[in-house]
């Protein structure tokens with residue numbers, strides 16, 4: 001099993017409304033044998049997408065993609081931007097063009113892979129398990 005140690009992963013998920021693949025930078029990702037634990041905000045487009053279609057690709061970028069990731073960082077695929085994100089994020093329906101990423105058809109899941117990422121992990125989520133902890 002590949003225990004990756006990257007500060008950012010780009011997950012790609014399927015937006016069912018138009019069948020497009022959305023790109024979301026996340027840093028909350030841990031590998032546990034063949035299982036990956038991901039922390040994805042439910043109000044993000046990725047979170048919404050995963051509730052409808054649990055298939056995704058965990059794309060691991062290299063340092064050459066820093067500028068591309070910075071370009072998509074202040075954006076969301078969600079048309080209705082949650083209140084806490086307004087002023088910080090803008091809606092961007094095509095992060096592929098904005099970041100200069102190229103879609104590559106996946107072998108086992110519907111969302112596309114990011115061709116520029118040297119590692120692409122196709123995965124499916126059988127369930128989403130919201131668990132939160134609060135410091136006493």
Ligand SMILES: Cc1cc2nc3c(=O)[nH]c(=O)nc-3n(C[C@H](O)[C@H](O)[C@H](O)COP(=O)(O)O)c2cc1C
Nearest residue numbers: 024025026027028040041044045046073075076077
């Ligand atoms: C470096 C970096 C790390 C991030 N890590 C996470 C994370 O672990 N979980 C998360 O839900 N959002 C994370 N975000 C924020 C999401 O990328 C952001 O909410 C984005 O708007 C989601 O896009 P989407 O709504 O199109 O899915 C991170 C952003 C950046 C730039």
